[in-house]
Amino acid sequence: NAGVMQNPRHLVRRRGQEARLRCSPMKGHSHVYWYRQLPEEGLKFMVYLQKENIIDESGMPKERFSAEFPKEGPSILRIQQVVRGDSAAYFCASSPGPQETQYFGPGTRLLVL
């Protein structure tokens, strides 16, 4: 039973480019969450999605960041015009429903040069 899948595992971008991070939830999970982790810090919530709906985006920066979870395919976290401060590890988690255990993927480590 595959866990949460994320790709790419590592992503290098130059300032001003776009970054696309993908997340496939565990089988049977319809709730997806994105978190960001800076070095030696805890994870910070960004956004919570269900299929085709954004439920809570209170942790998303107002500009340049967007997320989607289409009816078919993985959830995508998109960062436009990346800046050095976007360098971090981005983790996706999934759960079968709200208030249930969130299981995390291996993360995507974004480095902005």
Add this chain to the structure above:
Amino acid sequence: GESVGLHLPTLSVQEGDNSIINCAYSNSASDYFIWYKQESGKGPQFIIDIRSNMDKRQGQRVTVLLNKTVKHLSLQIAATQPGDSAVYFCAENVGGNKLVFGAGTILRVKS
């Protein structure tokens, strides 16, 4: 505001000893708490969780204690092994969706 914090940033224990990692939370309305283990370069791994209608829950070699009166959570690891070396995070489920994580405690197991 929402915050979850840890008392000790680093804990060193001898192999075979028991470990206790502590966590304080501030949101008295939270009703679900989770402990995660994160090894270097990996995602957080679920260890154990507890809901606010309980004060203790046991798993394999791990026990979580919840004291709602003082808003304190602890993780006890019995017979700590080298493979337990990692960063441990407590997390608080706020409003049914997002998790609020503490800063983390580094557990180092000495052989």
